[in-house]
Amino acid sequence: MDLFEYQGKQYFARFGIPVSPGGVADTVAEAVEQAEKAGYPVVIKAQVQVGGRGKAGGIKLADNAEEVRLHAGNILGMNISGHVVRRLWVELASDIKKEYYASFTLDRAAKQHLGMVSARGGVEIEVVAEEDPEAIARIHINPVDGLTLARARDLVDSAGLDPEARNGAADILVKLYRCFVDGDADLVEINPLILTPDGRVHALDAKVTLDDNAAFRHPEWDEFRGLQVMDDREKRARDKGLQYVGLDGTVGIIANGAGLAMSTLDVVNQVGGSPANFLDVGGGASAEVMANALEVINSDPKVRSIFINIFGGITRGDAVANGIVEALGRVELKSPIVIRLDGTNAEEGRAILKAHESDRLVSRPTMVEAARKAVELAGGAQ
Ligand code: GDP
Ligand code: MN
Numbered sequence: 001m002d003l004f005e006y007q008g009k010q011y012f013a014r015f016g017i018p019v020s021p022g023g024v025a026d027t028v029a030e031a032v033e034q035a036e037k038a039g040y041p042v043v044i045k046a047q048v049q050v051g052g053r054g055k056a057g058g059i060k061l062a063d064n065a066e067e068v069r070l071h072a073g074n075i076l077g078m079n080i081s082g083h084v085v086r087r088l089w090v091e092l093a094s095d096i097k098k099e100y101y102a103s104f105t106l107d108r109a110a111k112q113h114l115g116m117v118s119a120r121g122g123v124e125i126e127v128v129a130e131e132d133p134e135a136i137a138r139i140h141i142n143p144v145d146g147l148t149l150a151r152a153r154d155l156v157d158s159a160g161l162d163p164e165a166r167n168g169a170a171d172i173l174v175k176l177y178r179c180f181v182d183g184d185a186d187l188v189e190i191n192p193l194i195l196t197p198d199g200r201v202h203a204l205d206a207k208v209t210l211d212d213n214a215a216f217r218h219p220e221w222d223e224f225r226g227l228q229v230m231d232d233r234e235k236r237a238r239d240k241g242l243q244y245v246g247l248d249g250t251v252g253i254i255a256n257g258a259g260l261a262m263s264t265l266d267v268v269n270q271v272g273g274s275p276a277n278f279l280d281v282g283g284g285a286s287a288e289v290m291a292n293a294l295e296v297i298n299s300d301p302k303v304r305s306i307f308i309n310i311f312g313g314i315t316r317g318d319a320v321a322n323g324i325v326e327a328l329g330r331v332e333l334k335s336p337i338v339i340r341l342d343g344t345n346a347e348e349g350r351a352i353l354k355a356h357e358s359d360r361l362v363s364r365p366t367m368v369e370a371a372r373k374a375v376e377l378a379g380g381a382q
Helices: 005-014 028-038 065-075 125-131 149-159 163-182 212-217 219-225 232-239 258-270 287-298 317-330 346-354 367-377
Strands: 022-025 042-046 059-062 088-092 098-107 112-118 136-141 185-195 201-203 207-210 243-246 251-255 277-280 305-312 337-343 361-363
Touching (some): 005 088, 005 163, 005 207, 028 042, 042 065, 065 088, 098 136, 098 163, 112 125, 112 149, 125 136, 136 149, 149 163, 163 185, 207 212, 232 243, 232 287, 251 258, 251 287, 258 277, 258 305, 277 287, 287 317, 305 317, 317 337, 337 367, 346 361
Parallel strands (some): 337 361
Antiparallel strands (some): 022 088, 042 059, 042 088, 098 112, 112 136, 185 207, 243 277
């Protein structure tokens, strides 16, 4: 789950990372109220989950209530790269002497955490990485060891931050790393991390991606969900407890096991089709689960055919076939289904499906044949 800036700052604050005082506003009147509370000058910031808000006109300074009204009115409803602004963050404006960059993320290839710091902040890090890769200092952190203050200092030193900013920045790095690990994030990024003329260092922006797999131990994350822009299909799937990822194609996919589901996407691609989703129904594949899965896929307007790919293991093929047949009775489907059933009791399962075969429900013995048929029913290879 990606957090909005204001949520990211709230999260940072829990770990002691300094941020500017401020509040959210959904209307012009609320923006004025928050500005009066924070004290002028304030900065009014569009809350959308896309970078470059500054350049797009979504971030404005205001010296008084009249300017707040003007800017808040302009920014609310603004469309920034396809994201409509519904909420503002209003905070006490900072004087900026220098803008830096700091982040922690996972380096999956290295199987370690990666910390990055740069004296070139306020610019997209991808741009810095391309133009001036030397300007980004990096360290790998073994999750078992964690990040010591000494290593955090080395990092800000090698990034070449101004000497007066180094203590403050190293202190923030240690806290940011704790936020990353204890806060169960996949990414924490401060851009810009600023140095003020009076020598303080603090976070002016916040980008936080939480690891949804850790949600079970963070009941407090629920409050972050309210404004999240979530794919309708993914919302529906989450409500039903399904492992689902929405994609853009036309072939709806249902498989049991994440590995088989991913292979199914590959095979559909290989025969020229485009998957509409990833959906792993897990080991069960009961009528209940199957009906839920079909409902989610049925709600996707792009889907033209559905490919159910089940390999019976502990779950027997006949039980799966019965589940599918029962589910079909519950859900009125817009698209035809192609089923490939293999593994334990596959013969029995196929016999059950055979009794229900029609041009809306076809069975194929292998994955590739089934994929070809599903792609054909979806309108052919692209
Ligand atoms: P982004 O463009 O979406 O990454 O939004 P940021 O929150 O990073 O803000 C973009 C830029 O606006 C920053 O790099 C600053 O230069 C400027 N900015 C943001 N807040 C303040 C502030 O409090 N005071 C001043 N002077 N500039 C600010
Ligand atoms: Mn930024």
